[in-house]
Amino acid sequence: SGAGKTVNTKRVIQYFATIAASGDKKKEEQQPAGKMQGTLEDQIISANPLLEAFGNAKTVRNDNSSRFGKFIRIHFGATGKLASADIETYLLEKSRVTFQLKAERSYHIFYQIMSNKKPELIEMLLITTNPYDYQYVSQGEITVPSINDQEELMATDSAIDILGFTPDEKTAIYKLTGAVMHYGNLKFKQKQREEQAEPDGTEVADKAAYLMGLNSADLLKALCYPRVKVGNEYVTKGQTVQQVYNAVGALAKSVFEKMFLWMVVRINQQLDTKQPRQYFIGVLDIAGFEIFDFNSLEQLCINFTNEKLQQFFNHHMFVLEQEEYKKEGIEWEFIDFGMDLAACIELIEKPMGIFSILEEECMFPK
Numbered sequence: 001s002g003a004g005k006t007v008n009t010k011r012v013i014q015y016f017a018t019i020a021a022s023g024d025k026k027k028e029e030q031q032p033a034g035k036m037q038g039t040l041e042d043q044i045i046s047a048n049p050l051l052e053a054f055g056n057a058k059t060v061r062n063d064n065s066s067r068f069g070k071f072i073r074i075h076f077g078a079t080g081k082l083a084s085a086d087i088e089t090y091l092l093e094k095s096r097v098t099f100q101l102k103a104e105r106s107y108h109i110f111y112q113i114m115s116n117k118k119p120e121l122i123e124m125l126l127i128t129t130n131p132y133d134y135q136y137v138s139q140g141e142i143t144v145p146s147i148n149d150q151e152e153l154m155a156t157d158s159a160i161d162i163l164g165f166t167p168d169e170k171t172a173i174y175k176l177t178g179a180v181m182h183y184g185n186l187k188f189k190q191k192q193r194e195e196q197a198e199p200d201g202t203e204v205a206d207k208a209a210y211l212m213g214l215n216s217a218d219l220l221k222a223l224c225y226p227r228v229k230v231g232n233e234y235v236t237k238g239q240t241v242q243q244v245y246n247a248v249g250a251l252a253k254s255v256f257e258k259m260f261l262w263m264v265v266r267i268n269q270q271l272d273t274k275q276p277r278q279y280f281i282g283v284l285d286i287a288g289f290e291i292f293d294f295n296s297l298e299q300l301c302i303n304f305t306n307e308k309l310q311q312f313f314n315h316h317m318f319v320l321e322q323e324e325y326k327k328e329g330i331e332w333e334f335i336d337f338g339m340d341l342a343a344c345i346e347l348i349e350k351p352m353g354i355f356s357i358l359e360e361e362c363m364f365p366k
Helices: 005-019 026-030 040-055 108-114 119-124 149-162 167-183 203-212 216-224 241-271 297-327 342-349 354-363
Strands: 069-076 082-090 188-190 197-199 227-230 233-236 279-285
Touching: 005 040, 005 069, 005 082, 005 279, 040 069, 040 082, 040 108, 040 149, 040 241, 082 241, 108 119, 108 149, 108 167, 119 167, 149 167, 167 203, 167 241, 188 241, 197 216, 197 241, 203 216, 216 241, 297 342, 342 354
Parallel strands: none
Antiparallel strands: 069 082, 069 279, 188 197, 227 233
């Protein structure tokens, strides 16, 4: 929603990481080369630009909108010194990988790579510097006045190093991102006198398969003739052109999401120092309430979560707090915090609510 949640989260994390830094520089020196490039506080701060590159995008209201939720725990030792940290992420908006509204953009990383600040990436990923050459990343805006994609690429690249990713892992991250861009350019056509789809040229598939470390013919065969398990055996199934395009989109979204989640696991391995922890401070940063011209399942989940959090806040800040004042006989004018959100929440989450009906419809479509 652009209210400043993510920016404030960054400031809070930066403050705790700096103020409670253990000052133990020896740890850095003891690490093998390439294993850890920065101190723990550097790494905690660097997790943000990396996750933002792959999880933030321009939306209608906000040029740097978080398209995933995160809960960051900063752990402290008994003396209050920084001990370790970990990050949990929720609900990455996968649909943005293959589709954006007119005034929006896909994830920042695509445009950072194509900014040509590191020409070797363009060569390695077999891509051009023009986003309009790639259907998946050019359905909305391609530049944002408030964002310098070249500078941001250097920040992302540096964060990958500080967080101790190996050179091979770094290359793999870029290659998978490039493969996702190529997926959007795969073309298929209908076989004559059949409903079966077949590849319309293999040049794009060759590039995507090379970046993924796959065999191009195997990739196309799996898309056009997927093997499905029926009982105890596998059968090969034919696909129409539309079904193949749906499969390509699902593959692109899945590759991007799995890479994102793997990066979170790797970041957590790096931030876990095995030092004794006594306390933690947690900071939650999730997408705000969203009202677009076209709200989809993501917005339902995001808005429902916001309603639950608002209800939690109201209950603790107003109901319980004011009951405490009453108990203690404090002179107090009751504050009305507005509508109770319970009815709305129950409508969505109760056994016969919207989520349960949606779940049932998805299991038995038509």
